[in-house]
Amino acid sequence: MEKIIITIDGWSSCGKSTLAKQLAAQLGYVYIDSGAMYRAITLYFLRNHIDWTDDEKTNEALNHIELHFEYNDKSQQSEMHLNDENVEYMIRDLVVAEKVSEVATIAAVRTFAVAQQQKMGEQKGIVMDGRDIGTTVFPEAELKIFMTADITVRVERRFKEMYQKNPNVTIDEVKNNLEMRDYIDSNREVSPLRRAADAILLDNTNLTMQEQLQFAMDLMAEMKN
Numbered sequence: 342m343e344k345i346i347i348t349i350d351g352w353s354s355c356g357k358s359t360l361a362k363q364l365a366a367q368l369g370y371v372y373i374d375s376g377a378m379y380r381a382i383t384l385y386f387l388r389n390h391i392d393w394t395d396d397e398k399t400n401e402a403l404n405h406i407e408l409h410f411e412y413n414d415k416s417q418q419s420e421m422h423l424n425d426e427n428v429e430y431m432i433r434d435l436v437v438a439e440k441v442s443e444v445a446t447i448a449a450v451r452t453f454a455v456a457q458q459q460k461m462g463e464q465k466g467i468v469m470d471g472r473d474i475g476t477t478v479f480p481e482a483e484l485k486i487f488m489t490a491d492i493t494v495r496v497e498r499r500f501k502e503m504y505q506k507n508p509n510v511t512i513d514e515v516k517n518n519l520e521m522r523d524y525i526d527s528n529r530e531v532s533p534l535r536r537a538a539d540a541i542l543l544d545n546t547n548l549t550m551q552e553q554l555q556f557a558m559d560l561m562a563e564m565k566n
């Protein structure tokens with residue numbers, strides 16, 4: 342089968358990147374985490390005290406940002422590099438998570454990120470996860486999945502992940518952050534989080550990782566027929 346583009350969109354912390362990584366590994370595709378790009382831009386803005394409510398300052402700052410993914414043999418995954426610095430670990434911090442949705446509402450930021458994402462898909466054979474991948478970045482993608490899961494399950498999953506890095510983090514902080522991001526991501530003006538009309542819904546509240554992969558592989562198999 343010819344290589345295709347697979348998009349995975351959905352709410353925060355519902356397992357998009359887990360499924361995207363599983364699928365990419367299974368199919369020999371490249372996995373691209375579009376959220377990491379918005380997180381790296383946010384990190385740059387925070388570090389350099391950029392006032393992102395000011396269009397001129399934001400545009401000027403974007404001229405100084407170079408983003409790319411680099412494969413790390415040790416972690417066996419592609420990691421986000423911001424101006425040649427590996428920021429993969431830092432961009433997962435709550436400090437970045439608290440501001441990223443706000444930064445991702447800015448039209449110039451989205452234009453900057455989307456153009457690069459579209460370039461990465463030119464050769465196909467990619468799985469990209471995010472919020473607007475099936476609607477805006479690759480509206481013509483061959484397979485689109487929209488993921489969801491119960492909020493309690495999502496909070497639990499993200500809390501476990503964050504607690505390993507920072508035992509001071511609380512369940513409430515994680516819950517508030519997820520709810521705030523879901524609200525901003527789905528209510529912003531420019532390409533809000535939406536299920537594309539042709540996206541297949543996957544609720545993984547009660548699915549194991551293996552089951553969710555099987556669900557997606559079955560969709561791939563159906564496409565061949």
Ligand code: DC
Nearest residue numbers: 375376379441442445471472473522
């Ligand atoms: O997938 P994530 O949680 O790492 O994404 C972080 C934030 O980036 C998310 O809250 C909204 C924004 N984002 C976006 O607006 N569009 C995307 N395609 C991916 C992420």
